[in-house]
Amino acid sequence: MYYIDPHIHMVSRITDDYERLARCGCLAVSEPAFWAGFDRASAYGFLDYFRHLVEFEPKRAGQFGIRHFCWLCINAKEAENVSLAREVISLIPQFLDRPNVLGIGEIGLNKNTRNEAIVFLEQVDLAARYDELILIHTPHLEDKYMGTRMIIDMLRSDSRIRAERVLIDHVEEHTIRHALEGGYWCAMTLYPTTKCTPQRAADLIEMYGTERVLVNSAGDWGPSDPLAVPKFIQEMKRRGHSEEVIRRVVLENPLAFFRQSRRWSREWETSLNGQLLTSEVPRTEPALAQTRS
Amino acid sequence: MTVASLPAQEALNRYFLELRCKLLDIAAILDRIDRGGPAPADPRLEQVRQALRELTSTSSGRAERIQLIFSRPYDPNWERPSLPRRP
Known part of the structure; x- marks a missing residue:
């Protein structure tokens, strides 16, 4: 079945992962800007990172017929340094006309501190001023519930923000209801230990339906599985759910959210029309990389 | 779009071994902690x-x-x- 992985950090993955994604039917990935595993020394580190996301990574994905989209921001962890964060935010507008940029993200909270909240609000303001979609990172583990509620409070405090243009990511059993009741899109991250399993994600689809719900792998440099979305598809099939239901979650919902981006081009969708109408991935080799240096 | 769950008996049949496995994992982890001495x-x-x-x-x-x-x-x-x- 064809699908989109709406949250995966391909800068941390090897080129062979693109080939595996293509073999499993992945048509497109969207890559939010995130923490590199260490704090950058200066804003220039982000400048190079943003160039990586808008220039190099789309070419690498394209070698395997995968469309690469991205989101730009300073992540919540490095947002603790407010002066650095403000420098990074000032760099973002120059990239907002690039064709693969979907919006501002993944902004959010990490440890739910005051500094993180300040930088979150300033990036929400940036998105509002430039009419950008917003992708939100919610905190890990014991901080998730408090942080998700704080994020929703802050979103509601800005009258310029329309809920249908915001996606709240990494929701689980205790936060999904708050995101959906607020009118936001939400996504479940399929992680081996610390977030949702494919089974629990399927449970939440059965409990809350398919409206405004996505699933993603959030594959990155830590323990994670770039093929987690196909595993979710398998779990849904195992339970006897229809192709229509599964396609809604793994393909149509990401497209519906992305189409709201002011740079969205229908040309790519039109070029895919045959694949979008055919559920099964043909048993052919994916396009192989032409050059590797 | 609403999505129906499996009937209860079917869900139990399909997930019983997984459930049993995870309960045993929990029991084994608690035993592991016990073997290390008094609980902190x-x-x-x-x-x-x-x-x-x-x-x-x-x-x-x-x-x-x-x-x-x-x-x-x-x-x-x-x-x-x-x-x-x-x-």
């Missing part, structure tokens, strides 16, 4: 005990309630920063 005064152990009590509940929503056991509480009156004025 660690608040996470009390969270685990609360979660185990929740597992024996007969009402649905156990996963959400266990998530909340392991969560810091939310204060609706938290002090919100204000956005600086733009020049």
